[in-house]
Amino acid sequence: MSLWPTPNYPRVETYPKQKDSFIVLAGPCSIESPEQVEEIAAEISQYPITFMRGGVYRAGTYPREEFGLQRDLLFDWKEIAKKHKLDIVVEVLDIRLLDVIDRAADAFQIGARHMQDYALLKEISKTPKTVFLKRNMGAKLDEFLGACEYLLQGSCKPVLIERGSSSYHDHVRWELSVSTIAAIKNKCHVPIIVDASHGSGRRSLVLPLTLSGIAAGADGFLVETHPTPDLSLSDANQAYPLEDFGHIFDKALGIRNIR
Ligand code: PEP
Ligand code: MN
Numbered sequence: 001m002s003l004w005p006t007p008n009y010p011r012v013e014t015y016p017k018q019k020d021s022f023i024v025l026a027g028p029c030s031i032e033s034p035e036q037v038e039e040i041a042a043e044i045s046q047y048p049i050t051f052m053r054g055g056v057y058r059a060g061t062y063p064r065e066e067f068g069l070q071r072d073l074l075f076d077w078k079e080i081a082k083k084h085k086l087d088i089v090v091e092v093l094d095i096r097l098l099d100v101i102d103r104a105a106d107a108f109q110i111g112a113r114h115m116q117d118y119a120l121l122k123e124i125s126k127t128p129k130t131v132f133l134k135r136n137m138g139a140k141l142d143e144f145l146g147a148c149e150y151l152l153q154g155s156c157k158p159v160l161i162e163r164g165s166s167s168y169h170d171h172v173r174w175e176l177s178v179s180t181i182a183a184i185k186n187k188c189h190v191p192i193i194v195d196a197s198h199g200s201g202r203r204s205l206v207l208p209l210t211l212s213g214i215a216a217g218a219d220g221f222l223v224e225t226h227p228t229p230d231l232s233l234s235d236a237n238q239a240y241p242l243e244d245f246g247h248i249f250d251k252a253l254g255i256r257n258i259r
Helices: 034-044 071-083 095-102 118-124 141-152 178-187 203-215 242-258
Strands: 023-027 051-054 088-091 107-110 130-134 157-162 192-195 220-226
Touching: 023 034, 023 242, 034 051, 034 071, 034 220, 034 242, 071 088, 095 118, 107 118, 118 141, 130 141, 141 157, 141 178, 157 178, 178 192, 178 203, 192 203, 203 220, 203 242, 220 242
Parallel strands: 023 051, 023 220, 051 088, 088 107, 107 130, 130 157, 157 192, 192 220
Antiparallel strands: none
16 A cells, blocks of 8 residues: 555646636736826726736845835725726735735735745635736746646636746846746646746836737736836836836737637
8 A cells, every 4th residue: 555645636637628718917016005006007997907916015036125014005905996996916925914915805826936835825725716826937847737736726716827937048037938838738727827027027028928928828918017117116127118008918919819
C-alpha cells in the first residue's frame, strides 16, 4: 500500500469548459484617492469590463515601495464603483486581510509573489467568488497549474493571469510569456487572461503585447490605466493613458472576434 495515496481531487485538466466570455480587468495600479477612482471609474464603465482593478494593500519589490495601508480607501472605492455599476477585484496579500477585503471585493486577486502561498490558496478557494491567480515571474507551467489545482479543490471560480517572467532582456521589466497562454489553452479549460502591463513594464508595449496575448488564445486582458500616467504612485512606466482605454479595448475585442 502506498504511504501517499493519490487523493481524489479535481485536476486542472478536467475543469469544465466555461461559457465563452471576454474578461477585462482595468484600473490603476494603486488606489490613490477617491478623486482618482471617480475619474477612472467614469471612463472605464462606458465599456463592458468585468472588474475594476486596483491595489489597496500593495506589495512592492522593495519595502520602500510598500504604501498599501489605504484600508479606508477600499470602502470608498467600493462605493464609487457601485455608483458606476462596476464590480471590483482586490488583491489579497495576506491571509489575515481576507475577511476585511471580502466585505468589499466582488473578486479576489492573488499576486505573482503569492502564487505559491498554499495556505492562502486553500483559504481563498472556499469563496464562491472569482479568484484571479497570477503566474509568479519564475514559475513554470506545471507550478502555475499546480497552484491552480489548490483553488480547484474549493468552490471558487479560478481565472489565470499571465504577467511575464524575469528575463535577461533589459528593454522590459518582465517579459510576457505568450507561449504560456497558448500552452494552457491546449491543456485545460481554466480561463487565462493576458497582463501586458506587468508583462512588459513599458507603456509603449502594453497595446501590442495585449493583442499578441489575445491572438494566442487569452480569454481577455488586464490593463493598468491612469488619467495622468507619469504621476501614478506605482508602476508609472507601464500606466496606460486613461484617454486611450477605449482604443485598447476595441483593438483587443477586434482580435478576439477574428481569432
Ligand atoms: C498588480 O496586479 O498590481 C500586481 C502587483 O501584479 P503582480 O502580482 O503581477 O506583480
Ligand atoms: Mn502594478
